[in-house]
Amino acid sequence: MVFISLRAGRYIHRFWGKCTLSLDSFCVFVYPVTFSSMMEIKVKDGSSLCTLVPDGEPHIMQSVSVSEDHRCSSISVKSTPEIEKKYVHRVYDAIAPHFSSTRFAKWPKVAAFLESLPTGSLILDAGCGNGKYLGLTPSCYFIGCDISAPLIKICADKGHEVLVADAVNLPYRTNFGDAAISIAVLHHLSTEDRRKKAIEELVRMVKKGGLVLITVWAVEQEDKSLLTKWTPLTEKYVEEWIGPGSPRVRGPSPFTLESIPETEENGSQAHAKDSNDSLTENMQQSMCLTPQNEDDVLVSKHGMSQQEYFVPWHLPYHRAEVSGASAGALANGLARKDDKKGAVVYDRYYHVFGEGELERLVSGMDNAVIVNKFYDKSNWCIILEKTL
Amino acid sequence: MRLLTHNMLSSNIKGVTNGFPLRIEVEKVVEKQVEINHDFLRNIFPKIDWKAFFDASRVMGYAELPEEAPEPLVLESDLEFLRKFHHALLELHLEEGALVCPETGRKFPVNKGIPNMLLHEDEV
Numbered sequence: 001m002v003f004i005s006l007r008a009g010r011y012i013h014r015f016w017g018k019c020t021l022s023l024d025s026f027c028v029f030v031y032p033v034t035f036s037s038m039m040e041i042k043v044k045d046g047s048s049l050c051t052l053v054p055d056g057e058p059h060i061m062q063s064v065s066v067s068e069d070h071r072c073s074s075i076s077v078k079s080t081p082e083i084e085k086k087y088v089h090r091v092y093d094a095i096a097p098h099f100s101s102t103r104f105a106k107w108p109k110v111a112a113f114l115e116s117l118p119t120g121s122l123i124l125d126a127g128c129g130n131g132k133y134l135g136l137t138p139s140c141y142f143i144g145c146d147i148s149a150p151l152i153k154i155c156a157d158k159g160h161e162v163l164v165a166d167a168v169n170l171p172y173r174t175n176f177g178d179a180a181i182s183i184a185v186l187h188h189l190s191t192e193d194r195r196k197k198a199i200e201e202l203v204r205m206v207k208k209g210g211l212v213l214i215t216v217w218a219v220e221q222e223d224k225s226l227l228t229k230w231t232p233l234t235e236k237y238v239e240e241w242i243g244p245g246s247p248r249v250r251g252p253s254p255f256t257l258e259s260i261p262e263t264e265e266n267g268s269q270a271h272a273k274d275s276n277d278s279l280t281e282n283m284q285q286s287m288c289l290t291p292q293n294e295d296d297v298l299v300s301k302h303g304m305s306q307q308e309y310f311v312p313w314h315l316p317y318h319r320a321e322v323s324g325a326s327a328g329a330l331a332n333g334l335a336r337k338d339d340k341k342g343a344v345v346y347d348r349y350y351h352v353f354g355e356g357e358l359e360r361l362v363s364g365m366d367n368a369v370i371v372n373k374f375y376d377k378s379n380w381c382i383i384l385e386k387t388l
Numbered sequence: 389m390r391l392l393t394h395n396m397l398s399s400n401i402k403g404v405t406n407g408f409p410l411r412i413e414v415e416k417v418v419e420k421q422v423e424i425n426h427d428f429l430r431n432i433f434p435k436i437d438w439k440a441f442f443d444a445s446r447v448m449g450y451a452e453l454p455e456e457a458p459e460p461l462v463l464e465s466d467l468e469f470l471r472k473f474h475h476a477l478l479e480l481h482l483e484e485g486a487l488v489c490p491e492t493g494r495k496f497p498v499n500k501g502i503p504n505m506l507l508h509e510d511e512v
Contacts, residue, residue, distance in 0.1 A: 079509065119427060119431075120430070120431035140428075156500060156502050163505055164509070169507065
């Protein structure tokens with residue numbers, strides 16, 4: 001198996017801790033290969049050329065140069081990265097009424113969790129969206145918050161107790177709530193540190209013994225055809241990104257790769273400028289290994305599952321005119337028109353979670369334990385209990 | 389915004405050691421009746437910071453609460469107290485006004501009953 005991680009160009013890795021480094025060259029990891037012939041791997045736009053000898057021994061060749069351009073990041077984890085401002089906040093603000101009209105079905109697992117809580121519980125919904133779950137159990141008191149003022153307005157109009165707040169920096173006293181829920185929220189946070197912080201905030205808010213339910217979109221989607229409608233992100237969109245630190249979600253199972261004929265786009269897909277549309281057509285979640293001619297380039301995007309995506313939202317024209325925000329979004333390229341569907345198309349940023357990723361995020365916490373975890377309808381879910 | 393919510397809000401501005409309670413500036417208070425639930429009130433009572441709650445109720449124009457927090461036993465039988473507790477906790481709404489950080493003086497606006505607790509870049 002050969003993994004080539006194309007990491008050309010300037011971009012920032014955010015490692016654990018506060019330092020960020022920018023990598024100017026390529027990492028090449030080589031595992032035992034089954035090719036019968038030598039293969040020369042040309043790395044486009046790269047400064048290094050690696051050759052492999054398939055003698056059954058793993059070769060790990062790294063060509064990494066750390067440029068002088070590294071800085072210790074003093075950006076707080078609570079600061080909102082650009083990608084979230086443009087592809088989460090502004091999108092939800094623009095689509096709020098339409099989005100709300102499609103969000104009415106109560107997910108049985110969430111309902112069951114809420115119904116299991118004692119009567120009279122104080123329940124906090126962080127990232128409540130259109131308030132779908134607020135007041136679901138009438139004997140309990142719900143407080144909802146969301147970063148989107150238009151969505152919160154929709155909640156308030158229904159009579160719910162809500163406020164505008166940031167899930168990464170909740171304005172609540174510690175130990176106050178009886179329980180908290182975070183339903184389809186954390187996958188909109190673009191760095192691992194921010195996702196961890198949001199979980200810490202949820203746990204902080206509840207009392208000792210309090211429960212927290214978190215659900216997030218899974219890499220492992222039940223409807224695989226959905227993935228073809230999503231745009232996998234290329235590095236140019238992400239300012240802070242966990243690269244090698246990301247979990248290897250598929251574990252040791254054989255990873256099969258399809259040879260992709262070397263073309264301008266595919267060979268340099270990490271550099272493609274307007275590659276979104278073509279990528280959507282070419283991308284496949286899993287690929288099969290068939291050694292072809294020596295010129296083929298075997299590529300996986302990071303050497304592991306793709307987890308960063310733009311997921312489109314189609315806002316019908318008649319809705320877009322009402323909101324007014326779409327004219328501006330179209331003008332500055334944050335949205336595009338799809339005349340065939342009669343809709344303005346917005347991209348929403350997602351970091352979809354792999355199996356075990358939620359557990360891994362929680363593993364370092366000393367004040368919470370996992371009491372349940374499950375996969376349901378293409379979501380990874382976890383229930384935590386605060387222990388001290 | 390109800391006073392129950394106010395009792396759990398805290399200023400989370402960088403550098404603030406104790407952001408609770410937020411001082412209330414009133415522009416408009418609205419009363420909205422809601423059905424009383426005694427069990428709920430008994431569950432919530434231990435969580436409430438009574439001084440903050442008492443002061444807030446005064447600012448909101450309600451003068452019926454005792455300044456000293458009653459013994460929990462009072463909630464078992466004193467229906468009159470429960471009614472007042474319920475009224476101040478859940479039926480008074482700050483519709484327009486602000487919540488003020490006790491250390492920095494920073495105002496978090498409350499419009500149409502909704503507090504906006506988002507921080508600016510330099511406060512994070």
